[in-house]
Amino acid sequence: PGIVHALEPAFVPWARPFGPWLLHQLALHPKFVGGKISTLDEPHFLYWAAMCRDLGLDFAPHSGDDFGIATAIKSRRPAVSIVGVEPALYPSLSAELRGEEAKVGGATIAEGIAVKKVGKLTAEILRKLMDRVILVSEDELERAITLYATVEKTVAEGAGAAGLAALLAEPHHFRGRKVVLVLCGGNIDTRLLASVLTRSLVREKRITSIRIIGNDQPGLLAKVSTVIGESGGNIIEVNHNRLALDVPAKGAEFDITIETRDSRHTQEIIDALATAETAGRLKSIEVEAGVS
Secondary structure, three states: OOEOOOOOOOOOOOOOOOOOOEHHHHOOOOOOOOOOOOOOOHHHHHHHHHHHHHOOOOOOOOOOOOOOHHHHHHHHOOOOOOEEEEEOOOOHHHHHHHOOOOOOOOOOOOHHHOOOOOOHHHHHHHHHHOOEEEEEOHHHHHHHHHHHHHOOOOOOOOOOOHHHHHHHHOHHHHOOOOOOOOOOOOOOOHHHHHHHHHHHHHHOOOEEEEEEEEEOOOOHHHHHHHHHHHOOOEEEEEEEEOOOOOOOOOEEEEEEEEEOOOHHHHHHHHHHHHHOHHHHHEEEEEEOOOOO
16 A cells, blocks of 8 residues: 655656555556556655666656556566565465465554555466565564665665565575665654664664672772773663662662674673673673663
8 A cells, every 4th residue: 555656757757747546445446456556755766767777677656557566577577586575474465375364463664565465456466477475574674674774874664675674584585686676665753763773773782781780889880880981882871770689688780781883892891891800799790682
């Protein structure tokens, strides 16, 4: 489901302006199925057009009355491999192509392609045109959104980043081949985008939570902070807990969230803490899986 955007010829000279259509309203109509597949928002039109020209393909931003992306590509380049992508939580097309009932559900970041049941006509067209369908995890979708933002400086929603997620999921399938990724949307909530980017820092161990258990004596936290600072780490948050029952009555527990350059830098800080003067007063140092 989505909206086909119209374009002014002045923006893309070879684009024919076309009124917007609500795709889900046309999904079961044989006149429009396979022809009303939207490509990209305006900022990405020129990039897509250039890629299509490089492959010797026609470029029709609104997809016209007769051609969808897959239909247009196969009509000009039958040898081109077309790969579909679905979130693993909503494998409706995969199930339909196997003749099975889809088991779907759950919170996915790729809401735009979280389809509970794919249309019969659409499935039959794609059965003929696609080579396969790749299911991608939520982790791979998040990584794809992050890569678009940090490397390409482009905002992508979960569904829009699905193509790149497939590349991350099965790089061996695409190695040595020319690949065109259709970035088909950037409609993502800013808070969700911020959460995805922050989670990527945790995934790369650039933000790490370290749990330190030691003797509850004055100056211990100050010395730990000094070691982290001198090692180049940045302390984001400190949680000091004296009441945990798994900590001795004369002990203290610190959960320290630090920001580092990368996983190697994080390990260097942990090693520095283990070998510093405070080591004799520390009972244990644990690295938490996430951020508290």
